[in-house]
Amino acid sequence: MELPFGFDFISSTAGFDIGWSIIPYEPTMSYGRVYLVGIFNTLILSALIILFATISGFVVGIIRLSRNFLLSQCARWYVEFIRNIPLLIQIIFWFIVVFSTLPPPKESYHLLDIFFLNNRGFYFPSPVFESNASWTLITTLIAGIGSFILIKKSRAYRKLSGNRLAALYPTLLALLSVIIIVFIATGTPLHWKIPTLQGFNFQDGYFFPTAFAAAFVSMTIYRSATIGEMVRAGIQSIDRGQLEAAAAIGFSPFKTLRLIIVPQAARAILPPLINIWLTILKESSLAVAIGFPELVSVFIQTSLNQTGRAIEIVMMVMFFYMCTSLLISFVMNRYNKRIQMQEG
Amino acid sequence: MDNQQKKHGALLKFVPRPDRPPITITYGPVGWLKKNLFGNLWNSLLTITVFFLLFLLLKPFLEWTLFKAVWSASTRRECLSISPDGACWAGIFPWVNNLLYGLYPDALQWRVNLAFAIGLLWFVPLALKKVQQKILFALMGVMLFPFLANYLFLGGDRSSVHYIVACSALAYLLTLYINIILTYLNGKRLEQHLETFMERFSKKRAALLGHSTIWFFLTVVIAYVFKDQALEHVGVDAWGGLFLTLIISGVSIVMALPIGIILALGRRSEMPIIKWFSISTIEVVRSVPMITVLFMSVTMLPLFFPNTMELNKLVQVLVAVCLFAGAYMAETVRGGLQAISRGQYDAAKSLGLGYWRTMIFIILPQALRIMIPNIVTSFISLFKDTTLVSIIGLFDIMLMARNISIDKNWLGLHTEPLVAISVLFFVFCYSMSEYSQRLEKKLNTNR
Incomplete structure (x- = not known):
């Protein structure tokens, strides 16, 4: 099997089907398209995991610091159990034991007849935009930019005069009302398509396959434990004196949290949090073990087996992960530099 | 005074203050409950x-795992007929052997056990107090033991060099244990007994000479004793289960540190090619x-590699895992290197030490000592990550299960x-993470 090195295979027809993709895909499309499908599937999976794991991680971290012994011990053992069991075992456990044993579509679990969960996946309504919807979009954009400028101005004003000028809530209110007025004036151009059972399967709406759901749930849980531990360490790293000082000058608990704890904890938490986000992006490739069509699965496994272009394909996949990792770390490091303590 | 008291006598009537509330109990089990649960x-x-x-949450879980579980049955059907909503642990027992050793032949599993026992024996003395030169024999263990282990695991016709190295590993372990026993008996090591005799040949290195003579002698004896013992060949394909998981994690843990140190030093090097290659x-x-x-x-x-050469999958996986572990270890080590103050380098330089001596005797011991908890943490994650080899089809414990x-x-x-x-x-x-946390506390108090 001697193949010349080259990327000419990208434009040739792939010919195999992919179980699930967010961008449209047909087997007649090229390997380049397969690459894109893999990238987008990986990105949506890791973006959702990052979002939910960060939120639940903060919840776990705060529960861990609760003064209630029972509650904090629950959080502690949750963290210990989750992070000491390999992720791959957890992914496969969720896929085989939980999501594959769900009932068939006809008997699926449902919430208000809008969301459905069965052994094919998770079904939810999809938005349908009519042609007028673009007006609402434009208004939202303009209002967003306007409010951003206003908030900046008010901050500058506060720095100069020392007086607080309420900006956030009025702007948000104005922004929302403008958007709603435009939305109604153009004739409510948004509808929801609710999934309905037709024959043996659901029609309309969007769905996530069970492999996606299993990968999402298991990785969110796994990373919520690690992020929780990090948040705990970050909050505990704040000197007790800071809290006492805040109490001494008469700050309320909420004000202490907002102005003393959060800004300082954020400095300690953000750098490791960025690292974990990058890890999540890389880790989402483990979904290959349960057959979710993400980049490694569609490209390194299927496409490589069909074309035999080992070097090119592995290089392309690595290139994607490298670029994305570097991009995320670049953006987040700039943000990190801004919020870190500026001495002198 | 007296007058004043008389003047204000009417005002100074004793008025008791209101009683203080009873003291809340803050000790004992009741106090603990009040403070932590019912404040x-x-x-x-x-x-x-x-x-x-x-x-x-726990009730159904405990019922499933313990109270309604089936511990002995011959098939899953039988399990389900005994207790449909309990765990069927009976299914695990016939597979325990496979989960531990993979497809390694039953009759030859003593070889695996023996190798792991020897490996454990090698690292037991690290915990003993009186033993000296711990780093030396740990290093020798890391260098020699893999040959012995590989010889035992693989069996078959190995080259004579391999055989002799394996024997020398065994001999080294033997000298080590003789020395330990002697140290505990009379405080004198084996080579010190031989010192007077060896001083005839070389005054300066008598101890070293004595030690290596005994080592060489024992190697020859062991090689002679076992020379007719042919071990049956067991291919790498038959390795599996926990055994394989431990091999992969063990090799990568051992290799990660040297690779990581080299890459970390390379990253801080002033030679551009080495620096950029490492980065x-x-x-x-x-x-x-x-x-x-x-x-x-x-x-x-x-x-x-040329087509004629057949690489086995385990070696390929080991290369990948070692590279991966090494790169992560490099960043851990770099963290330690950065924590060493500039003064240490300057002091080493003013003593006239070169780069390598500065690194080996001054910087690295301190840097690694600081980073021990982090190193253990990365070992833990490496151990968990070895389950990934099941995706590319190696029969580790995960795929066996x-x-x-x-x-x-x-x-x-x-x-x-x-x-x-x-x-x-x-x-x-x-247990590893608890150990690392205890280590961290111990190291912090020592400083």
Whole structure:
């Protein structure tokens, strides 16, 4: 099997089907398209995991610091159990034991007849935009930019005069009302398509396959434990004196949290949090073990087996992960530099 | 005074202050409960809710794992007929052997046990107080033991060099233990007994000469004793289970440290080629998922070797895992190197030490000491990550556990094996992390 090195295979027809993709895909499309499908599937999976794991991680971290012994011990053992069991075992456990044993579509679990969960996946309504919807979009954009400028101005004003000028809530209110007025004036151009059972399967709406759901749930849980531990360490790293000082000058608990704890904890938490986000992006490739069509699965496994272009394909996949990792770390490091303590 | 008291006598009538509230008990079990669980209304409500939720959650779990579980049955059908909603642990027992050793022949498993026992013996003295030169024999263990282990695991016709190195490893361990016993008996090591005799040949290095003579002598004896003992060949394909998981994690843990140190030093080097090579290796490997490194090794490595040469999958996986672990270790070591103050370098320089001596005797011991907890943490994550090799088809404990559900007696038995190996991993990883935390505390108090 001697193949010349080259990327000419990208434009040739792939010919195999992919179980699930967010961008449209047909087997007649090229390997380049397969690459894109893999990238987008990986990105949506890791973006959702990052979002939910960060939120639940903060919840776990705060529960861990609760003064209630029972509650904090629950959080502690949750963290210990989750992070000491390999992720791959957890992914496969969720896929085989939980999501594959769900009932068939006809008997699926449902919430208000809008969301459905069965052994094919998770079904939810999809938005349908009519042609007028673009007006609402434009208004939202303009209002967003306007409010951003206003908030900046008010901050500058506060720095100069020392007086607080309420900006956030009025702007948000104005922004929302403008958007709603435009939305109604153009004739409510948004509808929801609710999934309905037709024959043996659901029609309309969007769905996530069970492999996606299993990968999402298991990785969110796994990373919520690690992020929780990090948040705990970050909050505990704040000197007790800071809290006492805040109490001494008469700050309320909420004000202490907002102005003393959060800004300082954020400095300690953000750098490791960025690292974990990058890890999540890389880790989402483990979904290959349960057959979710993400980049490694569609490209390194299927496409490589069909074309035999080992070097090119592995290089392309690595290139994607490298670029994305570097991009995320670049953006987040700039943000990190801004919020870190500026001495002198 | 007296007058004043008389004047104000009417005003100075004794009025008792109101009683203080009773002291809240803050000691003993009652005080603990009050403080931690039922401090105020909100706290008590929270405690009761959590307790209730925990009960709801744990009751079915305990019922499934213990009270309704089936411990002996011959097939899954039998399990289900005895107790349909309990765990079927009976399915695990016939597979325990496979989970531990993979497809390693039953009759030859003593070799694996022996090798692991020897490996343990090698590292027991590290915990003994009176033993000296711990670093030296740990290093010798890391260098010699793999040959011995490989000889025992693989068997078959190995080259004579391999045989002799394996024998010398055994001999070294033997001298080590003789020395330990002698140290505890009369405080004199073996070579010190021989010192007077050896001083005839070389005054300066008598001890070293004595030690190596005994070592050489024992090697010859062992090689002679075992020369007719042929070990049956067991191919790498038959290795599996926990045994394989431990091999992969063991090799990568041992290799990660030297690779990591070299890359970390390279990254701080002033020679541009070495520096940029190290930086690009570390950054590329760290920014891609481990699974792609594994795939790269499995699909690309054969392309760089002639067709006639057959690489076995285990070696390819080991290369990938070592590279991966090394790159991560490099960043850990770099963290330690950065924590060493400039003064240490200057002091070493003013003593006239060169680069390597500065690094080996001054900087690295301090840097590694600081980073020990972090190193243990990365070992734990490495140990967990070895399960990924099941994706590319090596029969480690994970894939073995999943294979139970294909066994025709235990068809569809998915949950129990996964839970069983989860418990195993939890015990391993949790004890390691507890150990590292204790180590961290100990190191902090020593400083």
